[in-house]
Amino acid sequence: MKFVDVIIPLAVEGVFTYVVPEILEEKIREGVLVIVPFVGNKKYTGLVCRVHSEKPLGYEAKVLEDLAEEDISFSALHLRFLEWVAAYYMALPGDVLRAALPIIFRLESFTDITLTEEDIDFTDLTENEQAFVRFLRKGEYTALREAEKYLKIRNGWRLVKSLLNKGYLQVRETIDEAFKEKTEKWIKWARNFNEAELNRVLDRLKRAPVQYQMLCKWIETGEEEMEKHRFLTEGGGSAAILKALCDKNILAQEERVVSRLDVVPVQEQVCHALSVIQQQAFQQIQYHFRVKECVLLQGVTSSGKTEIYIHLIREYIARGKQVLYMLPEIALTVQIIKRLRRVFGDTIGIYHSGMPDQVRAELWKKQCSTDPYPVVLGVRSSVFLPFQKLGLIIVDEEHDSSYKQKEPSPRYQGRDAAIMLAKMHRAKVLLGSATPSFETYYNIKNGKYGYVSLTSRYGDILMPEIQFADVAEYRRKKQMKGSFSPLLYREMKQVLEEGKQVILFQNRRGYSAYMQCDACGATLKCDHCDVSMTYYKQRDILSCRYCGSIKKPEELCGECGKGHYRLRTPGTEKIEEEVVRLFPGVRVARMDMEAMNSRAKYQSVIDDFEQGKTQVLVGTQMVSKGLDFENVKLVGVMDADSMVNFPDFRAEERAYEMLMQVSGRSGRKGQRGLVVIQTADLQNRIYKLLFRQDYATFYAELAEERQNFAYPPFCRLISVEIRHKEVVALRSMANQLASRLREQLGKRVCGPAVPEVGRIGGMYRLQIIIKIEQGASFSKVKAFLKQELAGLQKGKGFSGFRMICDVDPG
Template structure:
């Protein structure tokens, strides 16, 4: 991490004639423009300008000024688009570091900081909402098939409305179904849908609670942790605290009272969560304690998002809650930044700039002299190792509130299950037995499977053909309720075949299982109990997560089935049984973090039970029951797992011991991408050899998912002891990494996904 004295602040002298401008392109370069006399008084750093660039008129950001003319003819700025800066000097320095560290353009970094709704100055006042007519659920499959023949996108919209109750915005329905407003109006004329207009401001009103809830009384362990945090807050450079507390140990209450302490000192707080839609309970608790809270996320409706951003910028907000991009909120005088569930990979941005919110949080805290708290029951091994080395202060909460015990975990060997029952059953006898007992006691069950859809493979019994996506060369998933095959990478849809496309046999078999198939099986086995499925298919409508979790909390639903979105942030005392349907889905991925993710997922989902006086039990089904990630998770032994996993990584120099950067090459031409990857790899190896082997190059090789969206993909990995070696080497091949001859190169520093 760079310190702030390594940055050069943009020169803001307004009596100069040349503006330094960056553009939203993957090129880390500043361009110089003349400032016409009529614009000189109106332009400051952080403002957008309209400029001529490469025979086009584009928008850039002014990042500074220059006194000395350059030895080439400079063009004039056409106009200044803002009356006030969209980004201040402090955030310009953050984006400058971001572009340097993550190998992207400075303009790309700045555009990541300023939300699109702020750049576009959205002023819409109304939104259109769609609701299915009362007879929509009665539409049979034949009627829908007839509509699909004439208007497939309209049929898709009806299928979505039939599956989900309540209203959905027309914009969101169009995004999901592909049916634009013209098609929706046709459905309205046929009486199949109801269209309503609503004031946008009414959709997300700011919530200020006059009678705030009081803080809870700390346990002794919580008080000790709070005292240590309080001591850090008094230091001029508080640094970073890793709050390692087991599930149910009261981390959230420590967050809340620390936030209260910071606000009492007239300073501000940023509270980051992995996914905003899945942490409604945490947000409700914060809003019940504090006024002047803003919630930022990409799904906010336009005008409200714009007003929230302005309220933050105008110092009307004390606490900003949001997902990873909220780390860029224009909050001033920050005293505390919290990353809840800091181990989650959603804190890593997968598009340029490919930043990690944890790194940006620590950088911002350095500028603001603020404290960073990284909280988790299963910390990332990077944070755990840095705490062990003394870079972070570590605070441990080893006990649950009220001395409640962690749930007992039982591992079911599915190999034995197959042998005993002579066939594979999705729900083991042991899990089914515990479910019957739990439901009979009027208690609730959570079932976890990290795979959505009905069946992940469509297979021919006669010739062995597997139906794959024509754009990705990856098996498609069958989604039964929508009656489609879907590629989970490029999102291409198709109608399932009635016979084998290869040998024309009718022996089409749907193999494997996803949450949809489990839902059908649970309904068949437990017909007298209500079940709700939570995955990205069933929870696409705005507010669906909150609606589902509220119904579950009230006891209206007895069984909650879902993917990893139910593995974190949920606190339901009446949940006494958690079933992990398959612990192997993540474990078998070709990724060096697969074991870590498996341990974290099992530990996190196990933590959803036993949080009340009734206790809890966890059943983990696996074909690899002896794997250390599963056995350590069953024993609730994080330290044991960390020691074992770090022992495997150290000799290979994988993070946290070494630094890793991945270069991915993409092209529609397989030979060209292979040739470019080999050329870059050979150049890198020659450079490394000349510089004394300070860097290790792995590859090139095809990525595990070799073709996505008609693009063939190869990659190589750079491993080193520090980032300086990697960055210095990448600078030497910067020209080679520019897109050329139909081949794109993507640099990912600290990659979290290796597929």
């Protein structure tokens, strides 16, 4: 008898053993997706991670039901990678599988219900039960979710249980086939007509002039077949007329399977020659790859890193290898897709969370096929794609915090996971950045990674000039024009008069970051989170950026009852409004998560700015990353202090990276650009280091502090967050856990302490940080931590608590 261990994509510990029926024994192997029963009659798609003949002890194994997707399978390397992610990031195997698989392949059973033959006593039923029963038909199964939708109820299962107990319902569990191939209808001749036969057909149709006209237009095209929508559009007729021609056996309809993936016409491939400096960098990368697994390409903004990436990709494709090109955010893919497709045509696949589920699933199937894409452009989740001959991974903007998954589990670092994936495939990794992360630069200093630098912009264009506007002094003299200093206003006016473009960076969404009482100073906070709510003027609502709850703005203060709430700290919506007021006739666009609610919107805003239809682009950190606009001469940073003064040991590093990146959008072609940074703290060391544009000095100065206080990259961190609705119970549990950890780990344990936001979604939070010095066994610390958490969870009084482990928190 054959058994299999299966990972089920649910937040449950471990794997589950099932019996393989004889009929499936030849088809079952490690890495295939199967349908298994789990918890009662529920059925789920699971991943076979082991095939064996060991009968489980202590319980009777259930029988595996069927294969789920014969075209999808995980290689041994792919399985090893998933296991590594789960082990390293202390995640449940089911959570990792949920992150890896498109939702369409994670089929779950759905409850179908029907009425039994029993006579129904309506006096025995509640009002809701009566409505539920009347919706159903005897002998016809109906999906429970359809009944819930029609009757507008949330938890129909309670009604089902009650009616089951009364003998009025019958239930079954079915698996829906979520992935369906896309089809199109095509029109063709029903048979081959010779000229004489065709003339007779036309003669007969003269009595039906609309059918005659449609057929004549079809003959005029000279085509033997045509897609149905185009046929009707060009033929100028209706589907009814077409049906009549098909019924007369003149034309025929045929359904064909088509791809949802973008099909790009094969065009002449355009690949620019590298400059002398780029060629030297390219050769240095190749040299380092002979002895190093990972190389950092540190190049100032607009130095031509992407062109080097393209030449490397071409080299690896020529070797028959696959390449994964990673970017931190979907927004960056819009411009880079165009550029890569001019070189690689339809050989490049795109993968990110903004794609429809069916398209993501189809790309997965293609990557498992015998004809996969040789190049995939994707965000952090693309590390979970199946690769057959992976040779190179490019991680662009490797420093970016978006590579770190924060919610939900698994909380993995996309850059680090990519490096491990490459190691398993014996592939190479190229990290690219103008401002590398401290962890990467530390590995350079230690000789672990190779290092190549580009210190000048392509075409010897000068780096932008940086000027600082002292807003504290301007406010004292009452010279501010709303959010704009006289310096920024003057430079904007001059640049716009020259016909050039401006980018304004404000790292806050909405119209106002918060509302504050003008009498007592209280801020209007979310009811569920310890955080102020953002005001959105266009929708006239307040919204919480953590839990998403919304409410109408209030006028009178809820704390003192006397003062009025005033808008404080402008967001992108307010900046956009001020630009329109200060510069009449200038076209302005906004790029933030509120405005960019679809890929089409991204595309539209970027295209308009590229073509000069928009003169000013206002945005959050989206505008700071990887975008290339040749006509931008000025970048304005509206409020730099909010980034520098953030309560996090990485705040200065992140602020420096962000300001350098957004500065790099200015003056990328032609004339030297200008950056105006508005600040009320001119003496801050970050601004002085930024002005020098010397990353090595910046790293040396901050790294010394990190080492003195034991922070990464000089140690490893594990964050343990505990959540509960009652703050007293939370403190008790957190102190208990911290004490148990200190018994073995001593001073490595810091806390418990209240994190940046002490309550989210009605749950209070406390955080314990474990610092593991170099040389100590990271795996042993994780094993001990896991053991202690398991002990707490088995104890009395644990109900209601949530424990969240975050390895290498970002």
